[in-house]
Amino acid sequence: AISRWYFTSMIFLQLNEIILVESCHAIKPGMLNVHLVPHTHDDVGWLKTVDQYFYGARNDIQHAGVQYILDSVVDQLLKNPDRRFIYVETAFFYRWWKRQSGDMQDTVKQLVDEGRLEFVNGGWCMSDEATTHYSAVVDQMTIGLRFLNDTFGPCGRPRVAWHIDPFGHAREHASVFAQMGYDGFFFGRLDYQDRSRRKASREQEMVWRASESLVPPVADLFTGILPNGYNPPEGFCWDQLCDDPPIRDDPDLEDYNVEDVVSKFLTVAQEQAKVYKTNHIIMTMGSDFQYENANLWYKNLDKLIRYVNQKQVNGSNIHVLYSTPSCYLQELHRANLSCPYFPMRIDDFFPYADAAHDFWTGYFTSRPALKRYERISNSYLQVICNQMEVLGGPTSRNGSFGVGNSDTMKKAMAVAQHHDAVSGTEKQHVADDYARRLANGWTQCQVLVSNTLAALSGSSAPRVYCEHLNISVCPLTESSSKFSVNVYNPLARPVGWSVRLPVNGTAYAVTDSSGNVVPVSQATVVVRRDRGYAVNELLFQVRAPPMGYSTYSVSLLQKGPPPASPFPRAPKDIQNKVRFLKVTFDPETGLLSSLSNLETQQTVRLSQNFYWYNASDGNNKDSKQMSGAYIFRPNSSTTFIISKTAKIETVQNSVVQEVRQWFSPWVSQVVRLYADSRVLELEWTVGPVPIGDNMGKEVITRFDTSINSSGIFYTDSNGREVLQRRKDYRPTWTLTQTEPVAGNYYPINSRAYIKDEKDQLTVVTDRSQGGGSIQDGSLEIMLHRRLLHDDVRGVGEPLNEASDLYPEGLVVRGRLLLSLNPPAVAANTHRPLAQEVVLQPLITFTEGLLPPNTRPEVRDGRPLKPSFLTALPPAVHLLTVSQWDPDLVLLRLEHQYEARDSKEHSQPVTVNLQVSPLPSTFILLTGMNLSANQWKHEMTRLDWKVDSGKGHSPGCELTLPFST
Structure with missing residues (x-):
């Protein structure tokens, strides 16, 4: 039985018994115990590429070499068994490990077994939290944790999540x-107002109830806010990159400073203790790419610990020790068994601001093309690499089309989850490198798919992949008079799609479907430039069974004359022939005016247009802060409309009705309604954003409706649960709003909606974007950003994207899907729709028609389409099907509805796995935790007592237990 919103994973593994060694240094009860945590924060790409960071190349950009950090730290740990170090980014550690000798690997294993080297977080990277989809986050964590599990066993399994830098x-x-x-989660960044309030009330450590659907404490997680971001206290940085003076402990020298350093440290510790609840505090001793010369750090930390602790003989109640996050957490848990109880948190930590006018909400949209490429690459990984590798077995990896593998794509996608990757906050050359890695992954996976489909279909015809169908580019379909289309459905339920293929004929025969030809829009011709020459698009509906494929043969019937020219003005309305939706237009402006759900007899006023905010250049009267890759800082709340009217063309046939709108030379849109669809598609094209006026621009689309939303709207969290957002409001602290637009923007990973008692308008996005509801009944989404200034957060260049193909500025195309439903049943539409957008069908092509022996069996005039999965219940989503080892498969199922979503689908569901859902036979099913690095039945977590809501629990003394 899958309870609401649970993940379930099954895998075959063997467990080796290991005796865990107690590795934490002794603390002193009754004293303030200061846990020093030596660490380095190593970005998996930011100012330099991943390779450049690892090898220490391009130090003219930033001095950083991860391989030297790990060399130096291991050497220093061996010199003193008291020393500790934590490491986070498995992507770097994996590279370093593979280059070590067997003797060095044995040495490092011993350090791990003894707890002297501890892994925290343990994912391939430290992922972004705003712009990542949960499925990709789970994957990248699994890759890193599996390597640690396979290499070091239980001693290498991290117990603490560590997100010290995400925004x-x-x-x-x-x-x-x-x-x-x-067991716990530590981070460094939160809103400056929230931090101030928490320091005053000593609530910087809490229990985060992270799900409203899972029964506590399943999703409860102790969460701690680090005192200095992730840096050491001021004056105590002893890295080669720092300027703080070392501890000079020779009393014969004139610059002897031990007493000064100790006195300053005691003061810092006492002040920090005043804003935490227990007699334990943590200090992060390290920062970005530090410990390349670890001797500098450890020599001074050894002295600091020795000289501070010597003060205890003179009455000091401060005890300093080398520690790790898990050791610190262990002591907090021991304290929590009696006193103090920690407060509860139920919302999230967005948006983040580090000053009154400095909201980090721009990166929700920064680099929209990379965000889209990452999202479709995730689909590629799940569908092409993972599922096809399972279905094809060994043949997929070594078949008639060569050697293919999924590792390249898995690692490229894992790196792309980094908080300076998909977030869009890296330098341009680094963004290019992330895209290149994804492209290499696509190439490897396409070989794997070709091998699999050849084995499954019996046809060795070469497979063609057309990666630019969104701009009507596919050389095979443009030139061939006969070709076959194979459509693979990765979802666990039968699904239909509309396929649009660039062609040059005017009439085609499509087996098992009816096709229509429409002219390619002028906007598409402009965007694709010289990459294609199709004048028309062939449209037809396809259907595929759960985790199965359908094959369609296409034959040219007529080359000319061209189809009728589009009608040059807006229709009064468009609607499905099967009467699902109706859309009306203002005949004078050509803009949307209303949307109706004909099934439920709902109608809302709906107007939509495109606008831009003028990005601050630092000359605003309230603040010198500029808009940049991280920060959204409009000069005012005023939006500039791109055009009050749209030039219109209308295309209507039995498959689709389109209203093509041109707002300006750099903004266009297609309003598209397919015959059997319950959603309205808006395909937008924005760019190159003009900057000839020397103004940076933040481009949005805004929906103004008759819905009485009362200042409330809703956004998803990483594509899963939905959170309520309220204008100028934070659930757990009183907000002083200083930025009425940027301070009300939130990440939209897959969908957002507004509603009242009767109507809910949901917008599903095709990538992560920022958005808000600035006015009642309104929902705006930022589509593109082009800025002329850096926002002084480290990246050191403006977000002003261009390319060889678009030297005058980047052009971006995307889709928004709109649905209108009663609130009580809206999730029945938007949840499966969001999954369809994330896991898209795999479409491949072959030249010519399929030979007779490879055609699907025909019965009653209709082909029988191969399926590899028994359809799962509607509430159950097939999250992962992935080859683990040659004979082992990782399967993850999830209940995709929240408790409050749907009367029909929110109930627990039973899935019978004795009826094998896959073609291979399950000999053994074993339950694992979500990351598949621990047996489910052996997973134990620390249980926490929480605050009664009055600030502390009766009888729980909060007075500081020490004095100096």
């Missing part, structure tokens, strides 16, 4: 960490 924190991330077995 705001998502509730779904905490839920995922809890279901992976983590």
Whole structure:
């Protein structure tokens, strides 16, 4: 039985018994115990590429070499068994490990077994929390944790999640960490107002209830806010990159400073203790790419510990020790068994601001093309790499089309989850490198798919992949008079899609479907430039069974004359022939005016247009802060409309009705309604954003409706649960709003909606974007950003994207899907729709028609389409089907509805796995935790007592237990 919103994973593994060694240094009860945590924060790409960071190349950009950090740290740990170090980014550690000798690997294993080297977080990277989809986060964590598990066993399994640098924190991330077995979660960044309030009330450590659907404490996670971001206290940085003076402990020298350093440290510790609840505090001793010369750090830390602790003989109640996050957490848990109880948190930590006018909400949209490429690459990984590798077995990896593998794509996608990757906050050359890695992954996976489909279909015809269908580019379909289309459905239920193929004929025969030809829009001709020459598009409906494929043969019937020219003005309305939706237009402006659900007899006023905010250049009277890759800082709340009217063309046939709108030379849109669809598609094209006026621009689309939303709207958290957002409001603290637009923007990963008692308008996005509801009944989504200034957060260049193909500025195309439903049943539409957008069908092509022996069996005039999965109940989503080892498969199922979503689908569901859902036979099914690195039945987590809501529990003394 799958309870609401649970992940379930099954895998075959063997467990080796290991005796865990107690590795934490002794603390002193009754004293303030200061846990020093030596660490380095190593970005998996930011100012330099991943390779450049690892090898220490391009130090003219930033001095950083991860391989030297790990070399130096291991050497220093061996010199003193008291020393500790934590490491986070498995992507770097994996590279370093593979280059070590067997003797060095044995040495490192011993350090891990003894707890002197501890892994925290343990994912391939430290992922972003705003712009990542939960499925990709689970994957990247699994890759890193599996390597640690296979290499070091239980001693290498991290117990603490460590997100010290991401720019705001998502509730779904905490839920995922809890279901992976983590005991705690530490981060460094939160809103400056929230931090100030928490320091005053000593609530910087809490229990985060990260799901409203899972029964507590399944998704409860202890969460701590680090005192200095992730840096050491001021004056105590002893890295080669720092300027703080070392501890000079020779009393014969004139610059002897031990007493000064100790006195300053005691003061810092006392002040920090005043804003935490227990007699334990943590200090992060390290920062970005530090410990390349670890001797500098450890020599001074050894002295600091020795000289501070010597003060205890003179009455000091401060005890300093080398520690790790898990050791610190262990002591907090021991304290929590009696006193103090920690407060509860139920919302999330968005948006993040580090000053009054400095909201980090721009990166929700920064680099929209990369965000889309990452999202479709995730679909590619799940569908092409993972599922096809399972279905094809060994043949998929070594078949008639060569050697293919999924590892390249898995690692490229894992790196792309980094908080300076998909977030869009890296330098341009690094963004290019992330895209290149994804492209290499696509190439490897396409070989794998060709091998699999050849084995499944019996046809060795070469497979063609057309990756630019969204701009009507596919050389095979443009030139061939006969070709076959194979459509693979990765979902666990039968689904239909509309396929649009670039062609040059005017009439085609399509087996098992009816096709229509429409002219390619002028906007598409402009966007694709010289990459294609099709004048028309062939449209037809396809259907495929759950986790199965359908094959369609296409034959040219007529080359000319061309189809009728589009009608040059807006229709009064368009609607499905099967009467699902109706859309009306203003005949004078050509803009949307209303949307109706004909099934439920709902109608809302709906107007939509495109606008831009003028990005601050630093000369605003309230603040010198500029808009940049991280920060959204409009000069005012005023939006500039791109055009009050749209030039219109209308295309209507039995498959689709389209209203093509041109707002300006750089903004266009297609309003598209397919015959059997319950959603309205808006395909937008924005760019190159003009900057000839020396103004940076933040481009949005806004929906103004008759819905009485009362200042409330809703956004998803990493594509899973939905959170309520209220204008100028934070659920757990009183907000002083200083930025009426940027301070009300939130990440939209897959969908957002507004509603009242009768109507709910949901917008499903095709990538992560920022958005808000600035006015009642309104929903706006930022589509593109082009800025002329850096926002002084480290990246050091403006977000002003161009390319060889678009030297005058980047052009971006995307889709928004709109649905209108009663609120009580809206989730029945938007949840499966969001999954369809994330896991898209795989479409491949072959030249010519399929030979007779490879055609699907025909019965009653209709082909029987191969399926590899028994359809799962509507509430159950097939999240993962992935080859683990040659004979082992990782299967993840999830209940995709929240408790409050649907009267019909929110109930627990039973899935019978004795009826094998896959073609291979399950000999053994074993339950694992979400990251598949621990047996489910053996997963134990620390249980926490929480605050009664009055600030502390009766009889729980909060007075500081020490004095100096």
